[in-house]
Amino acid sequence: MDTGSPRPDFRLLFRNDSAVSVSPPALAEQLWKGLAGPGRFKLRRQKAGRVLRKPSHYARHYEGCTAVLCTKHGKEAAIAPPLRAMLGLAVYVPAGMDTDILGTFTGEIERVGTPLEVVIRKARMGMDATGLPFGLASEGSFGPDPRIPFIPVHHELLVFVDEQRQLQVVEQLVTNRTNYGHSTAASLEDLAAFLDRAGFPSHALVVRPNTGPETQLLYKGLRTVGALEEALRECVSVSDDGLARVETDMRAHMNPLRLAVLRRLAFRLGCRLRTQCPSCGSPGWGVVDVIKGLPCEQCGYPTELVSELVEACPCCAYRRNRPRDDGRRTASAGDCPRCNP
Numbered sequence: 001m002d003t004g005s006p007r008p009d010f011r012l013l014f015r016n017d018s019a020v021s022v023s024p025p026a027l028a029e030q031l032w033k034g035l036a037g038p039g040r041f042k043l044r045r046q047k048a049g050r051v052l053r054k055p056s057h058y059a060r061h062y063e064g065c066t067a068v069l070c071t072k073h074g075k076e077a078a079i080a081p082p083l084r085a086m087l088g089l090a091v092y093v094p095a096g097m098d099t100d101i102l103g104t105f106t107g108e109i110e111r112v113g114t115p116l117e118v119v120i121r122k123a124r125m126g127m128d129a130t131g132l133p134f135g136l137a138s139e140g141s142f143g144p145d146p147r148i149p150f151i152p153v154h155h156e157l158l159v160f161v162d163e164q165r166q167l168q169v170v171e172q173l174v175t176n177r178t179n180y181g182h183s184t185a186a187s188l189e190d191l192a193a194f195l196d197r198a199g200f201p202s203h204a205l206v207v208r209p210n211t212g213p214e215t216q217l218l219y220k221g222l223r224t225v226g227a228l229e230e231a232l233r234e235c236v237s238v239s240d241d242g243l244a245r246v247e248t249d250m251r252a253h254m255n256p257l258r259l260a261v262l263r264r265l266a267f268r269l270g271c272r273l274r275t276q277c278p279s280c281g282s283p284g285w286g287v288v289d290v291i292k293g294l295p296c297e298q299c300g301y302p303t304e305l306v307s308e309l310v311e312a313c314p315c316c317a318y319r320r321n322r323p324r325d326d327g328r329r330t331a332s333a334g335d336c337p338r339c340n341p
Contacts, residue, residue, distance in 0.1 A: 059276050061283040063088035067134035067160070070126030072099050074253035075138060078262035079158070083136075086270035094130055105142070105250045106206055106218060115139045115157055120168065123161045133163040138262060142180040142250055154178035154258070158265040160273060162283075167314040169284040171268045179203055179257055182247040184210050186236055188229050191246060200228075204254035206247040207231035212240035221254050277313035284314040291321065294328070296336035303331040 067083075069076055069091050080091035102118050102125075103111025111118055116139075123135035138158045145153040154175050161168045183194040198205065205222045217238060219231035235244035252258050272286040289310040293302035312319035323329075333339040 066090040068126040069136040078259045079266040082266040135161040152180040184243040204249035209235045209239035210243040210245045214238040279318035280316040282315035288312045294331040297330035301338040
């Protein structure tokens, strides 16, 4: 029987006890999937009439505002829902923005500058085109993990530029959860193991000749066996060594694993923009650096593990250190260069 009582909302609760209401439940589940790291968030159904405490440093500075997201690769599908739910911020994607002029994964156009420089340039490109004072952009980099070179690593940056307050907030994530890789093949049969690792066909592929003057020939966004076979035949026929180079397509709209990373980053950015600086009240307070040197539990020698987190404001010079989130105060002897050289 319908009693007329309001339907409970889902609440996303944060460590600082702030909360954001998410309705309908389907959107809550969408935000929850892949966005929350272990122990960072919990999903709770709020009963009618219950009001959860909001800390004094929580604010929705961007309620009702619109930010331009400079992309041509469908990143709004991952970035817009968390920012809308957490901040009340609408995300607008203008048509005809050619972000490839800043660089491409496949190398036709070289990326000039550091990833941070490029991502800020990209955000401002959208702001200049639309006249909006708020801009968003992301930039991904892929390659071998410097610690374990045979494992690929994904480094993603997400930036928010606020021209009114003269601030920019950058969130980043480094993860080995990526399908980044490549292989060479003369036929489809040679690619069986690689296709499985790459997540084909849900994750698209890029094919080009492996060697020779025709390496400019390029097929992107391949998601069917038929299209892949045709690209292989064409590239093998013009390659000097009779092989095609097959790569993972790392563009966001062709790579669900990358979209999942962008969703997580959007959630983190939302947390930052919800949080005011305890000194000047500007949005964007959060972790910007770490201090290594967690002492060994046996000898007390400083290790390479993180000891403290550095929080800072993007507007004023105020910053402070705080302990690790997991409460850990010592490192195991196995992580100590003195006990375990």
